[in-house]
Amino acid sequence: MIYQLENEKKKKQQGDSGDFSGYLSEKALLELIEQVENEEMLRAPVHLKENVLSQIRKERRAGRKRQVFVYRAKVLIAMAAALAVLILMPIGSGAGGRQTFLPEQTAAVSMEQVAMERQKNIDDKWKEYKEARESGGVRGVIGDIGARVSQFGKRLSWDRD
Numbered sequence: 001m002i003y004q005l006e007n008e009k010k011k012k013q014q015g016d017s018g019d020f021s022g023y024l025s026e027k028a029l030l031e032l033i034e035q036v037e038n039e040e041m042l043r044a045p046v047h048l049k050e051n052v053l054s055q056i057r058k059e060r061r062a063g064r065k066r067q068v069f070v071y072r073a074k075v076l077i078a079m080a081a082a083l084a085v086l087i088l089m090p091i092g093s094g095a096g097g098r099q100t101f102l103p104e105q106t107a108a109v110s111m112e113q114v115a116m117e118r119q120k121n122i123d124d125k126w127k128e129y130k131e132a133r134e135s136g137g138v139r140g141v142i143g144d145i146g147a148r149v150s151q152f153g154k155r156l157s158w159d160r161d
Contacts, residue, residue: 024032045051
């Protein structure tokens with residue numbers, strides 16, 4: 001019952017229309033406009049803009065510092081991994097503990113023989129290239145297809161004439 005009385009008072013205060021939709025009535029709205037014109041409204045604090053901008057700058061600096069820290073951490077981890085690989089890598093099993101970069105068979109062969117083998121490989125590759133070029137290779141096949149298509153097109157045009 002008390003609740004109903006309060007609702008009726010609110011309806012009367014809002015206006016005579018009897019519609020309580022939560023909006024101000026014309027009378028209440030005019031009173032609000034007069035009050036705002038006569039009295040000064042609340043203003044934002046003087047240093048609000050500066051405080052907000054300084055907070056944004058601080059957050060950006062913190063973000064940059066985090067990025068730099070992450071980058072440095074990645075670099076340090078990579079360096080540590082590289083050092084671990086260098087330290088743990090086996091030195092070699094040759095006599096005297098020296099590491100050999102050439103296989104043992106190649107180390108026994110003289111430099112002249114190695115040079116002759118390389119020249120032979122180069123000559124073989126050159127012969128393969130020449131044979132492929134003479135036979136047409138991929139380019140020859142594509143050129144041959146192009147020639148056949150153009151001949152087919154000419155035959156079609158002759159048939160129409």
